[in-house]
Every structure is written in C-alpha cells, then in structure tokens.
Amino acid sequence: MISYDKVFNLTKNLNILYVEDDIILLKETSENFENMFLKVDTATDGEEGLKKYLQFFQNNYKHYDIVITDINMPKINGIELIKKIYTENEKQSIIVISAHNESEYLLELINLGIEQFLIKPHNYNTILDVLYKTANKLLKSSQTILDKKTIVLKNDFFWDNENNLLFHSENNIKLTKNETLLMQIFIKNRCKISTLQEIFNILWIDTPHLASTETLKSIISRLRKKIPNTIENVYGLGYRLIF
Secondary structure (H helix, E strand, O other): OOOHHHHHHHHOOOEEEEEOOOHHHHHHHHHHHHOOOOEEEEEOOHHHHHHHHHHHHHHHOOOOOEEEEOOOOOOOOHHHHHHHHHHHOOOOEEEEEEOHHHHHHHHHHHHHOOOEEEEOOOOHHHHHHHHHHHHHHHHHHHHHHHHOOEEEOOOOEEEEOOOOEEEEOOEEEOOOHHHHHHHHHHHHHOOOOEEHHHHHHHHOOOOHHHOOHHHHHHHHHHHHHHOOOOEEEEOOOEEEEOO
C-alpha cells in the first residue's frame, strides 16, 4: 500500500484537470486532489472539460500533467473528450474513473492510450496507488530528457547536456556564464515556461542588485542572436525554449 506522503512527493508540483458530472463525487474527490496537487481544475461535462483543457494551454503554454475523467457525461462523453485531447497532445497522461457497467469501454480506452482505468466505487488506497504510478511515470519521462547527453534543438543546433555546451552542426557556439546558466534552465524546464523569478534566482543569487529586467533582456537578446527563432517570450511570465 502506497502512503500519502510518498504520493505527495511526486504530485505536489503537478497540475490536473478532473472531469466528472456527479457533483457530489466531484466535490468530494477534488477536495482530496487539492491536498495532493499544485493545481486542480474541475469540469462537470466533456464540453467544459475540453474548454478548460485548451484554455489552460493558452494561459500557461503547457498542458495539464494529468487529466482524470468520467465516461458517461453530458454534451461530450469521456471517450470523445479523450480523442479530442489526444488530437491536441498525443502524449497526455489520462486516467479514467467510471462505473462497473462501463467496463466494456476498457479495450477502446486502452487502445486510445490511457494510463489507468478505475472502476467506481473506488477506495482511497486504490486512487493513491494509481496516482503514484502515473506521476512516477511522468517524472521518469522528464528525467529521461534531462539524462540525455545530447538535446536536439531547432535549425541544426544541439545542446551537450553533459558538458553544458551549445553546438551548431559541429561548431561550438561560445556562451557567457549567464548565457550558459540560462540555457541550463531552459533545458531543465523543456517546453515549460521558465519564470522571471526562477531565472533571477539562479543567475543573480549572489548579486541580487544586478537582477533587473533590462539585464535579463540583454542576455536574452545576445542568446537569441546565437540561436535564432528558439527562445519565446511569454509576456509577463518568462521565457521558454522552442524545440
């Protein structure tokens, strides 16, 4: 049996979307989820769920880490919602929670690529076990990216993750100390936004008096000249690397 603390250590920085048309179950379960996850958004039907899924990406430039959904719901059912989500993000991690009489959908759901299928009524320990497995797989996948010795970027650029060096084809692109640190942040966060605060905390931890937006803009400007069309400014939030 997986303990809550063990699950929380994996889920505390994750964002989820929970879609369930049973209002009472939605309220009870989402309250539990709010104690485990960084952010929990809810929807009471598939149409609302899809809108929130698309809106989250538009606002954050990333998808939810996990989507948890029922099957039989108004407007758009769970099967159709899952298909539409996979159209947007084929690697989305999805858990389906549904009733005993809907188990005939299991094969179709597996073929679609869902992570887990839970039958109602579900107990707390079962949910913990499923969340642990799902979150663990997500984090291992992220770690695999970080463990790669070479990270391929756009336009024949690549990053030597072992030596923290930038190359274009076979030519080493010389970077300053702060440019190198900035690239390390971008690579670590992959397609996620690197926030201004995160960048300031790493680049100017020993010299906080130099941490100004203008200083960061000059570093970004120099780095953009070295790797053109690769760094995106997410207005008011930070920057991210485009792969």
